[in-house]
Amino acid sequence: MKRRIVSRDKLAFNLISYTVITLVALICLLPFLMILSGSLTDEAYLAQHGYSLFPMQFSLDAYRIALRNPGTILNAYGVTICLTLAGTVLGLFLSSMTAYVLQRKDFAWRNYFAYYIFFTTLFSGGLVPWYILMINLGMKNNYLSMLVPGLFNVFNIIILRTFMSGIPSAITESAKIDGAGDFAIFVKLMLPLSGPALVTIGLFIALAYWNEWYNAMLFISKSEMYPLQFYLYNLINSMQAKNTLMMGSGTQMEQLPEETIKLAMTVIVMGPIFLLYPFLQKYFVKGITIGSVKG
Numbered sequence: 233m234k235r236r237i238v239s240r241d242k243l244a245f246n247l248i249s250y251t252v253i254t255l256v257a258l259i260c261l262l263p264f265l266m267i268l269s270g271s272l273t274d275e276a277y278l279a280q281h282g283y284s285l286f287p288m289q290f291s292l293d294a295y296r297i298a299l300r301n302p303g304t305i306l307n308a309y310g311v312t313i314c315l316t317l318a319g320t321v322l323g324l325f326l327s328s329m330t331a332y333v334l335q336r337k338d339f340a341w342r343n344y345f346a347y348y349i350f351f352t353t354l355f356s357g358g359l360v361p362w363y364i365l366m367i368n369l370g371m372k373n374n375y376l377s378m379l380v381p382g383l384f385n386v387f388n389i390i391i392l393r394t395f396m397s398g399i400p401s402a403i404t405e406s407a408k409i410d411g412a413g414d415f416a417i418f419v420k421l422m423l424p425l426s427g428p429a430l431v432t433i434g435l436f437i438a439l440a441y442w443n444e445w446y447n448a449m450l451f452i453s454k455s456e457m458y459p460l461q462f463y464l465y466n467l468i469n470s471m472q473a474k475n476t477l478m479m480g481s482g483t484q485m486e487q488l489p490e491e492t493i494k495l496a497m498t499v500i501v502m503g504p505i506f507l508l509y510p511f512l513q514k515y516f517v518k519g520i521t522i523g524s525v526k527g
Contacts, residue, residue, distance in 0.1 A: 271495035294496035331392035395429035
């Protein structure tokens with residue numbers, strides 16, 4: 233009898249839990265469905281009736297305009313993909329190496345270096361000195377201007393250092409007894425053991441590079457070097473300028489769909505990340521929880 237009561241309680245708990253989780257998941261999915269529906273809706277109908285879960289007046293005008301130059305947008309996609317891959321790999325390697333050094337208790341100067349790194353989160357030199365420095369380093373119309381600034385992030389280093397400090401020191405000490413050097417210990421032991429944290433930080437870095445547009449706005453003037461986000465930003469601005477010019481001149485022409493094309497561009501930009509995230513979610517949750525409670 234007791235076993236049957238326990239099983240019923242567990243069944244009721246599971247039923248309530250899955251129901252609540254399903255409702256929360258649907259609520260979280262709702263904005264994405266509305267964005268997709270809005271991107272497939274006629275501009276005039278959207279302005280008159282607002283958003284809906286399903287496109288009531290189907291139209292592909294926004295996607296036709298966004299993809300009217302497939303070669304240009306594919307080039308922007310290529311720049312963003314290469315930038316994301318290179319930035320994620322280099323950023324993970326440099327951040328994890330810094331975190332490994334800062335968590336080593338036998339490094340006498342680790343507190344001073346940690347203070348020097350963390351101090352940059354409170355104060356910075358400002359935009360103008362940084363811009364002058366980047367220009368003097370030859371970063372104008374250079375892919376490095378979009379790659380280098382994002383390689384180091386203090387928040388990522390903090391998470392990785394906290395995670396690595398939870399790895400037993402006996403592992404590294406036994407490796408030293410066997411004759412392994414510091415770099416070998418870092419590559420062959422610390423990186424594999426820090427897998428969940430690396431995946432979490434890698435997702436952070438990849439999202440930052442995927443959404444990169446600010447540095448491109450400052451340092452990139454050649455259209456063939458535009459990343460995806462900055463290309464779409466310029467496309468929206470040009471459409472708004474054309475509509476404003478037509479309205480000011482009194483030209484009788486159909487206005488370009490501003491709102492629906494914004495939604496269509498959102499779908500185009502977030503597609504790869506939206507499809508990739510479910511496969512990394514378990515590592516993301518594990519890395520955040522472990523890195524936040526230890527140390």
